[in-house]
Amino acid sequence: MQILCKQCRLPIAAENVNIQSGIAKCSACNAVFFFMDDLSHAQKMDSLAKAPSSFIKREPEQSASLREERMGKLLAIPDSFTLEDNGMELRFSRRWFQFAHIFVLLFSLVWNSFLVFWYSISLRMSNIPWIFQVFPLGHVAVGLGLFYYALCGLLNRTQILVTPQLLRIRHIPLFWFGNRRISRDELQQLFVMQVKTKSRGEKIYQFTLFALLADGKRVTLVKNLPYAADGIFLEKKIEERMGIINRQVEGAAKS
Numbered sequence: 001m002q003i004l005c006k007q008c009r010l011p012i013a014a015e016n017v018n019i020q021s022g023i024a025k026c027s028a029c030n031a032v033f034f035f036m037d038d039l040s041h042a043q044k045m046d047s048l049a050k051a052p053s054s055f056i057k058r059e060p061e062q063s064a065s066l067r068e069e070r071m072g073k074l075l076a077i078p079d080s081f082t083l084e085d086n087g088m089e090l091r092f093s094r095r096w097f098q099f100a101h102i103f104v105l106l107f108s109l110v111w112n113s114f115l116v117f118w119y120s121i122s123l124r125m126s127n128i129p130w131i132f133q134v135f136p137l138g139h140v141a142v143g144l145g146l147f148y149y150a151l152c153g154l155l156n157r158t159q160i161l162v163t164p165q166l167l168r169i170r171h172i173p174l175f176w177f178g179n180r181r182i183s184r185d186e187l188q189q190l191f192v193m194q195v196k197t198k199s200r201g202e203k204i205y206q207f208t209l210f211a212l213l214a215d216g217k218r219v220t221l222v223k224n225l226p227y228a229a230d231g232i233f234l235e236k237k238i239e240e241r242m243g244i245i246n247r248q249v250e251g252a253a254k255s
Contacts (some may be wrong), residue, residue, distance in 0.1 A: 006031065012025070012027075029205040081094045093157050102154070165242075184243075186214055189244065192252055194253065209231045212249065
C-alpha cells in the first residue's frame with residue numbers, strides 16, 4: 001500500500017506515516033494530512049496488521065480526542081488572519097507585511113536616489129544629447145514601481161467582508177489590483193487549489209482561494225496561502241455565512 005500526498009501527490013516515506021493516528025507528513029511540501037478516511041476498511045486492517053508493534057501506540061481511549069484536537073487545529077483560523085463576527089457580517093483581515101518588503105524599500109530608495117542624482121546633473125548641462133535624458137525614464141518607472149510595491153507591502157492589508165448577500169475583497173489603505181464585489185446571485189462555489197512555483201530552483205507549494213461564478217468564470221479571491229487548511233477555513237466560513245452548499249470542484253483541495 002502506497003500513500004500519496006494530498007497536496008503534491010508524491011509518495012510518503014514510511015517513517016513519515018503514523019498508522020495509529022492516521023496522520024502523514026510529506027517531506028516534499030511539508031503538508032500534514034489524515035489519510036485513513038481515504039482507505040477502505042480492508043486497507044486499514046492490512047496497514048495496521050503490517051505496522052511494527054513498536055510503531056503502534058496502544059492508546060485507544062485517547063485516539064478520538066486527539067483526532068478531534070488535530071482536526072480543530074487544521075480548521076482553526078489561519079495565523080496570518082484576524083476574524084471579527086458581529087452576527088451579520090464576517091470580517092477577515094490579513095496583513096501583507098513580510099521582511100522582504102523592507103529590503104525592497106531600501107533597494108528602491110538607493111535606486112531612486114541615483115536617478116535623482118543623475119537628472120540633477122544632466123538637466124544642468126545644455127549640450128547633453130536627449131537620449132541621456134529619455135533612456136533613464138524606464139529606470140524611473142521601475143524605481144517608482146518598486147517603491148510603491150514596498151509601501152503596499154508595509155502598510156496594506158486584505159479585508160474579506162462577508163454577508164449573506166455579498167462578498168467583498170478589498171486591499172487597503174493603498175490601491176492595489178484585485179478588489180472584488182460579488183453578490184450571492186453571482187457566486188456559485190468556492191474552492192481552494194494548489195499553485196506550484198519555483199524560487200531559486202526549489203519548488204514552492206502555495207494555495208489560492210477561488211470563486212466560481214454563475215457564468216462559469218473563475219476569479220481569484222485570496223492567494224499566497226501557505227497551507228491548504230488556510231484556504232479551506234476561509235472557504236467553509238464564507239460558504240456557511242452565504243448559504244452556499246459545498247460541492248467538490250475537480251482539481252481542488254478536498255474540504
